[in-house]
Amino acid sequence: MISDEALMLEFQGGSHPAFEQLFARYRGPLYGFFRRRLNGDLRAEDLTQETFVAVIRASSQYEQRALFRTYLYGIAMNLLAAERRKLAKDSPPDEQAPEPATREAPDSVLWIRQALEKLDESEREILMLREYERLSYAEIAYLQSLPVNTVRSRLFRARMALKGHLEPERKTPETAASEARENAGLAHAEGEAI
């Protein structure tokens, strides 16, 4: 399979089929990126189109400094930030009620959404970039302008917190991460003692 970067260079040279391949590869993931972060599937689709249009228009300036995927999600994140600013300006936060991303959203999806909303914004973004966009730590660090170690620690905190939110009856989010560390240390200590 031809790499994304090779396809982008081909498109830069005037090959439309190369762009069509890139479009086929990333249309769904990009739509999911916007859909999970915004209300309304039409707006998500519009922003997906705008991202690709931006790629087309900036294709002459494209340089292979990073992965194409990072480049693409960088554009998407800028568009998302602009959209969020616009939404915050146009309507009060109370009116931005969450909307299920699927037409027939099962309870589990609502449950996940609610748990994600309880996370810190930065941690949630890192977690979603990792889980849904499947970006590496380095890519997330590049997009978020953070050190890789910070990304890793925040990602871990987010996962543990989410675990706590998904099991509220058993654990609190604050204790989930420390509990995991303690469990690991305790088990190891017990192993040493034995």
Place this chain on the structure above:
Amino acid sequence: MNKIIHPIEPEELMAYLDGELTADQATATAAHLGECTGCQGVVADLRIVSQNLKTWKVELPKSATPPAIATALTENRPAPRNVSPAQRQSWREVLGQHWPTVAWAGTAAAVLLVVFGAVRFIGSDANNVFSQVGSQMENSGSDRERLAASLRPPQAAPVNGRNFEQFAQLSPGVAQPKQSAPGQDQTANGPMIIRTADLSLITKEFDKARANLEAILKRHRGYVGELKVGGTTGSGRSLAATLRVPADQLDATLTEIKTLGRVESESQNGQDVTSQYVDLQARLTNARNTEERLTDLLRNRTGKLSDVLEVERELDRVRGEIEQMEAERKTMASQVSFATLNATIREDYKAQLQVVPPSTSTRLSNAAVDGYRSMVDGVVDLALFLLSNGPSLLLWGAILFMPARVVWKKVRRSFAA
């Protein structure tokens, strides 16, 4: 129970699961996981979290390319990468050291071609060359004209100042290129000419001429577009008809109709509509392509509702244009395939003397009827006069009564004195 520092941090376990560790680190972590139940629990928790997050799936949009992207692709076609000057090779480098020889050989070949061409020009008919140059100059207009010109067959040389068409029109025996049926690409068969003819006849046998006219029309596969017969018995009748006959049958039809009487006037006209037809077909093709694109856009609509409505409005407009152009094209094709013949036939009428007078009883009866009709007409006229002028007369009578009475009295007095 002693608590010691754990060799593998939980974050490293997470990084191991995410494939973010180096090969050595991953091997060490895997080995540790095999024997540490606590780390296994952390890994299990992390996996559960990931599995839970994966339940949030998003419906993928349709696979067609959205219009905004198609437009952007068309508008921002990336230019092919420029070849760096270092990569360019001059023609001298390509030809190497032999470039002077090649240049001389090329020059000699060009001179030979010019000389050969000049000899052929002098030896051939200069008129033909000039006519070819002239036709090329004529065809050097717009692309549309060039297309129309390329569809025309080569024209025969004029004979006595008339071209083939004029000659054929005046010579019924000469067959003309057969016109294709409406709806086909007629331009491929030759020029598209709308032929019309006007013929005016006068005949002594009007009824027979009319019957023969219909027979002639039937024989030449024509039909009557419009027919009017006027006049009453005792005066000259006339027939005005718009006949449609196949274009290749027009001359034969005219010749036969002329035998029905004496020709008073005749005229023929041919209008070349080849370029209009080609233009119309090109516009029709473009409009159909536009319709197809709009239909695709509508089928794969992904934009806002307002955009969809805009596309539907545009589609309606384009479809209207297509229908209009299609009708125009059919009309034009029909006019080319079927010539129009406006025929007028007048009866050469001679008034006849009434030899036998009507009988006395008929005359009496007619007189009685006329008298009765006259009486009724008088009464009706009087009633109508009174109804229409009575109010005015009454008014003026009332106004003029007193002055007239005074005058009348003065006159009476003067007479009495």
